[in-house]
Amino acid sequence: MCENELINDIFTKFQQSLDSDQETREVIRTICKEIDQISREAVTYLQIIHHKEEGISQACLKTRGLFEKARQGYLRLKEAVPPTDYFKYHEHWRWVTQRYSFLIALVIWLEVGILASHETVAEILGISPIEEKEGFHLDIEDYLIGLLLLCSELSRLAVNAVTRGDYNKPLQISRFVMELNAGFRLLNLKNDHLRKRFDALKYDVKKIEEVVYDLSIRQLLPKTADEPKIEDSKEADS
CATH class of the missing domain: 1.20.58.190 (Translin; domain 1)
Known part of the structure; x- marks a missing residue:
């Protein structure tokens, strides 16, 4: 050959x-x-x-x-x-x-x-x-990004629930998202895409906190519901 x-x-x-x-x-x-x-x-x-x-x-x-x-x-x-x-x-x-x-x-x-x-x-x-x-x-990263997308959707739901008179939903969302936020903070994220998506979570948390705070000062929170502990804003932004 x-x-x-x-x-x-x-x-x-x-x-x-x-x-x-x-x-x-x-x-x-x-x-x-x-x-x-x-x-x-x-x-x-x-x-x-x-x-x-x-x-x-x-x-x-x-x-x-x-x-x-x-x-x-x-x-x-x-x-x-x-x-x-x-x-x-x-x-x-x-x-x-x-x-x-x-x-x-x-x-x-x-x-x-x-x-x-x-x-x-x-x-x-x-x-x-x-x-x-x-x-x-x-893939674990695909699953985690799905959870971060969930937080964004729930922050939107917190606002829309108030407009239709559901004042309990934001409290439920606040507890859940803050628990997820605490869980994500345990991770040492090095993946660029996942890290950037996680950085956006603090804005979702802040948005939900503002909804709960607004309900609180307007005295619209359900009497029987325990108001979730709201993280210090400085910690949430870290």
Whole structure:
């Protein structure tokens, strides 16, 4: 075999590898587009929480039905991604998975008022919760960003709840978000994107504090509710 033939063989294999990678990416993009559309429908259903209390339980029920459709999409995605190439293609589904982490956490909070665990979110999506070197799983950073998105949505809900005369909801939100804030402060965040998203949490906390404070000075807080401990503003801004 001459030198030119050897070079041709080498570059032919390179092209085959590139073609295979492109085909895989196209399959992944198609699936991600489908599950992204489902997540947008879920967001639309859940917008009712900012307008009226009635219908929230029904919206959560409909959203859970969408989660089942998304689960089927993630199962297809899991099959399409080679076990050793999770992080190679991770960028394709990173954002939509963060959104699902947020949506699942929001639905569970609306239903029972508790934090959706990493394992629970992964189970609903039908993927592994274990951070593995190989295999499809729910990346911890994607889950954490989903929780930060949840805090932003709840800060918005705190304001809108007051406009419709629900003065207890901001207190419930305040307790929950402050507990999450305390939890995040235990983490040594070095990831740039996650760190920047966490830095925005202090503004969500401040916004909720202002709502609770305004209710307090107007004497609109529920008599039976214990006002949550509000962190010192300097600490919250640190």
